[in-house]
Amino acid sequence: MKCQITKIWLITPNVVDVLQFIQSNCLAYLFSSLSSDCAKLRMLAYGSLFRFVSHLENSRVYCKNIILYVIDLLRNSLDKENQRVSSVISVFLAETVSIIVEPGHKLYKPLVSFYLLKPVLDLANVPEFYKFFNSSSLEFREERRWIMTVLVSGIRSSLEYRLYQKRFIYRQLLSIYESKMSDNDLKSLILDLLIKTCESKYALIDLVKKHFFIIWLSSVLNSLLIDEKKIFLFIKMLSIYNLVWKQLGAVGADERLPLGFLNQMLALGKIIKAKLSSSGVKFEEMFKWENSDDEQQRCVLEGFFKASDCVMREISKYEIGHRDEMLSLSETIETSERKIQNGELDNYSDLVSFVVSRKRTGETCSQIFWCQMED
Numbered sequence: 001m002k003c004q005i006t007k008i009w010l011i012t013p014n015v016v017d018v019l020q021f022i023q024s025n026c027l028a029y030l031f032s033s034l035s036s037d038c039a040k041l042r043m044l045a046y047g048s049l050f051r052f053v054s055h056l057e058n059s060r061v062y063c064k065n066i067i068l069y070v071i072d073l074l075r076n077s078l079d080k081e082n083q084r085v086s087s088v089i090s091v092f093l094a095e096t097v098s099i100i101v102e103p104g105h106k107l108y109k110p111l112v113s114f115y116l117l118k119p120v121l122d123l124a125n126v127p128e129f130y131k132f133f134n135s136s137s138l139e140f141r142e143e144r145r146w147i148m149t150v151l152v153s154g155i156r157s158s159l160e161y162r163l164y165q166k167r168f169i170y171r172q173l174l175s176i177y178e179s180k181m182s183d184n185d186l187k188s189l190i191l192d193l194l195i196k197t198c199e200s201k202y203a204l205i206d207l208v209k210k211h212f213f214i215i216w217l218s219s220v221l222n223s224l225l226i227d228e229k230k231i232f233l234f235i236k237m238l239s240i241y242n243l244v245w246k247q248l249g250a251v252g253a254d255e256r257l258p259l260g261f262l263n264q265m266l267a268l269g270k271i272i273k274a275k276l277s278s279s280g281v282k283f284e285e286m287f288k289w290e291n292s293d294d295e296q297q298r299c300v301l302e303g304f305f306k307a308s309d310c311v312m313r314e315i316s317k318y319e320i321g322h323r324d325e326m327l328s329l330s331e332t333i334e335t336s337e338r339k340i341q342n343g344e345l346d347n348y349s350d351l352v353s354f355v356v357s358r359k360r361t362g363e364t365c366s367q368i369f370w371c372q373m374e375d
Helices: 004-012 018-023 024-032 038-056 064-078 088-101 108-116 129-133 140-154 158-166 167-177 184-198 201-211 213-222 231-250 259-278 280-286 292-315 326-341 348-359 364-374
Strands: none
Touching: 004 158, 004 167, 018 024, 018 348, 024 038, 024 231, 024 292, 024 326, 038 064, 038 158, 088 108, 088 158, 129 140, 129 364, 140 201, 158 167, 158 213, 167 201, 184 201, 184 231, 201 213, 213 259, 213 280, 213 326, 231 259, 259 292, 292 348
8 A cells, every 4th residue: 555655656747855755764665565475566666666766866865876876776686577576685775775865874884885886786695794794893783783683674484594594694693692792682683583583484494403493592591691681582582482382393183293302392491490480589570561561571471381381291192211212312402501601612513513413323312303303
């Protein structure tokens, strides 16, 4: 509906205030519509976008040349008519528009430099991730926060997940989470990205298989010291736990989940319950259930306990003898946590190498888990 109104506005014979059009986020909306699954909406967005060019060419606004250049850059990058671009590209363009019309913005110079150096846009990539995330400028926090916001808003399907994997984004984020370079704001954005990722079953399974995601989450939770400044991180981790179980734990009454997966969820649940019990007084003080945010936190906690009960019910489907096999992977998790605390595993890469080495020793439950997940 908004796109139709925008088109009606642009086909008027009167002169359109292009600066107001941009500052009202109408141009950003057109860019965002280019990633729509609806072909008619994309066609409407492309038509409105190039009609906007005619109004812009007849205007005298100070940002005329750079906006025209960005639109031409996009036009030259398209391979076919009415092409659907990935969400991360459309979000990047939409977020960029509001910045390049403000020369005083902190990100104006690096973004304009990015566009001027490119003959075409690589639509099968994540623009400027490494430059902004690993920035050494004085505004590195602002640049890192901005590109992380683009990543969080840009992931909507397995297509974007594969683009992120191609750029090794998840590996870098999981590695940097526990480092001294990561503050609470960055950790929150990383968890937001993981929450969005876990909404896709394909992406979640890939994270579990390739990045030992549940073991990583157990390690991060175990080292988390909960206080008023970090309680929101804990709640987001609970949300991830609930999403993992929702996506991977849905089986029929006669079906059984892999023992390895159940064991990892059981170990993760124990860590969460230990955190809850050790911080019980704090949680009672923090959660007053008086506003919408507190209500959401209450729902997350209730969801965790329901998921935890479901894990125990799934484990009960196995015979007593088979349950003993779960101890091997549990020992791997506990041993890795001790090694992290003792400083023997310095980063996420060391943790992955350690778990892989344990996996190759022939542990029964681990083999069951990986084989069934691959199926």
